[in-house]
Amino acid sequence: MECDVLVVGAGPAGAVAALYxxxxxxxxxxxxxxxxxxxxxxxxxxxxxxxxFELSKIVKELKLRTEHYVRTSKWFHLPSARFFVLNSxxxxxxxxxxxxxxxxxxxxxxxxxxxxxxxxxxxxVKQVRHDDGKDCxxxxxxxxxGETEKAQIIKPKxxxxxxxxxxxxxxxxxxxxxxxxxxxxxxVTGEGFSDDGSSEVYFDANAIPGGYFYILxxxxxxxxxxxxxxxEIDLKKRFYAFVSKNMHDRIRHVENxxxxxxxxxxxxxxxxxxVLFVGDAAGLIDPxxxxxxAPAIISSYLAARCCVDAVRGDDLNIxxxxxxxxxxxxxxxxxxxYLLRGIFEALDDEDLELVFDMMEEMQRRGVDFDKLSxxxxxxxxxxxSAFCEKLPKSAQLLRIVLKLRMSxxxxx
Ligand SMILES: Cc1cc2nc3c(=O)[nH]c(=O)nc-3n(C[C@H](O)[C@H](O)[C@H](O)COP(=O)(O)OP(=O)(O)OC[C@H]3O[C@@H](n4cnc5c(N)ncnc54)[C@H](O)[C@@H]3O)c2cc1C
Numbered sequence: 001m002e003c004d005v006l007v008v009g010a011g012p013a014g015a016v017a018a019l020y021x022x023x024x025x026x027x028x029x030x031x032x033x034x035x036x037x038x039x040x041x042x043x044x045x046x047x048x049x050x051x052x053f054e055l056s057k058i059v060k061e062l063k064l065r066t067e068h069y070v071r072t073s074k075w076f077h078l079p080s081a082r083f084f085v086l087n088s089x090x091x092x093x094x095x096x097x098x099x100x101x102x103x104x105x106x107x108x109x110x111x112x113x114x115x116x117x118x119x120x121x122x123x124x125v126k127q128v129r130h131d132d133g134k135d136c137x138x139x140x141x142x143x144x145x146g147e148t149e150k151a152q153i154i155k156p157k158x159x160x161x162x163x164x165x166x167x168x169x170x171x172x173x174x175x176x177x178x179x180x181x182x183x184x185x186x187x188v189t190g191e192g193f194s195d196d197g198s199s200e201v202y203f204d205a206n207a208i209p210g211g212y213f214y215i216l217x218x219x220x221x222x223x224x225x226x227x228x229x230x231x232e233i234d235l236k237k238r239f240y241a242f243v244s245k246n247m248h249d250r251i252r253h254v255e256n257x258x259x260x261x262x263x264x265x266x267x268x269x270x271x272x273x274x275v276l277f278v279g280d281a282a283g284l285i286d287p288x289x290x291x292x293x294a295p296a297i298i299s300s301y302l303a304a305r306c307c308v309d310a311v312r313g314d315d316l317n318i319x320x321x322x323x324x325x326x327x328x329x330x331x332x333x334x335x336x337x338y339l340l341r342g343i344f345e346a347l348d349d350e351d352l353e354l355v356f357d358m359m360e361e362m363q364r365r366g367v368d369f370d371k372l373s374x375x376x377x378x379x380x381x382x383x384x385s386a387f388c389e390k391l392p393k394s395a396q397l398l399r400i401v402l403k404l405r406m407s408x409x410x411x412x
Pocket of ligand 1 (some may be wrong): 008009010011012013014031032035038040041045046048074124126162163164165166167168185186217246258259260261262277279280283285290291292294296371
């Protein structure tokens with residue numbers, strides 16, 4: 001079998017890539033190792049930021065299904081009962097994940113099929129032979145009920161690798177990757193955990209060291225509450241202990257539990273010949289807050305766009321594929337996020353209180369947090385210095401600075 005593009009993995013990234021390619025006339029084959037799309041993700045809501053309105057543009061162009069667009073988030077520090085509210089013009093999208101018919105991945109794959117994409121379920125990549133894009137053969141293995149059924153050779157012009165953070169293509173192509181950290185998450189999905197639709201994030205350095213607890217509620221009333229922490233720990237007990245202490249009256253109508261992990265790594269290349277890596281397979285999860293949906297959607301959109309340009313002529317245009325690598329590398333530089341994550345993990349509750357004081361001061365001085373994503377840092381630093389002048393003891397500031405420096409060394 002021959003095709004223009006083979007997309008490996010029908011998660012959010014693969015689904016978006018398959019939709020873009022098929023919508024733009026490419027002969028597209030999407031392979032998924034599970035027997036159904038969406039089985040790999042627990043039923044839940046994911047939120048991801050619409051930084052610089054990049055997601056909005058893609059959501060509108062491809063008519064992607066979303067559950068909510070939220071412009072208000074509330075941040076709480078439980079031990080001190082402090083909180084602040086952020087209102088921003090560019091908000092967060094909520095996406096429904098999992099195996100329900102109307103989940104993000106299932107509805108996106110359904111649109112791709114409407115545009116002529118072929119979907120092979122129960123199918124994994126067994127072997128890849130490629131010669132820097134000139135010749136490419138992929139051996140696909142079909143399974144039924146855990147048994148290997150038959151093998152098939154497919155010759156795609158381009159491969160989009162969207163098979164998640166444990167991508168089989170890393171192994172097949174012998175890619176080097178540097179793993180930075182592993183995060184765990186445990187949560188529940190149900191009805192009406194909060195009522196006004198704004199997202200809520202809770203910090204408590206004793207109960208959730210280096211992590212946080214969040215609640216999201218979609219317009220339909222569907223709600224997710226979850227706890228996120230670094231390291232390979234079992235979070236279920238911690239989640240229920242946290243809920244019974246702080247939220248027992250809110251997390252009540254639970255329908256299902258979910259759990260998972262995120263491996264944060266850097267690939268030394270996002271392209272190898274005619275293979276483009278996108279989403280979690282490209283290691284694009286945000287190391288600070290764990291957002292993976294926005295990078296998955298944006299990177300697969302960029303990759304698919306370059307792929308459409310690359311296969312338009314008679315010969316495969318490798319320079320269009322190289323463009324993806326450049327665009328993605330510029331777009332997903334995450335040095336600041338690694339740095340902030342290192343700092344965040346080092347904070348105790350006293351430090352967190354100071355951070356909340358600082359946020360209040362900045363808001364009082366009119367810092368527009370909405371603009372911070374555009375690196376409008378000048379007014380923030382002004383307000384930060386004003387806050388420092390107010391500190392009761394300069395020793396306290398010294399302590400923060402020392403911690404920041406220590407975690408800078410550790411976090412990178
Ligand atoms: C519990 C949990 C909660 C999360 N919450 C959020 C959140 O609130 N906001 C947010 O932005 N991000 C969140 N994330 C991260 C987000 O889910 C991921 O970043 C996102 O799913 C990445 O999409 P992807 O398509 O790149 O990879 P995946 O979602 O991992 O999809 C990969 C797909 O490839 C398939 N596959 C795997 N191997 C093969 C193979 N060899 N052959 C064929 N198919 C294969 C899998 O079955 C799957 O369908 C969360 C992650 C977890 C685990």
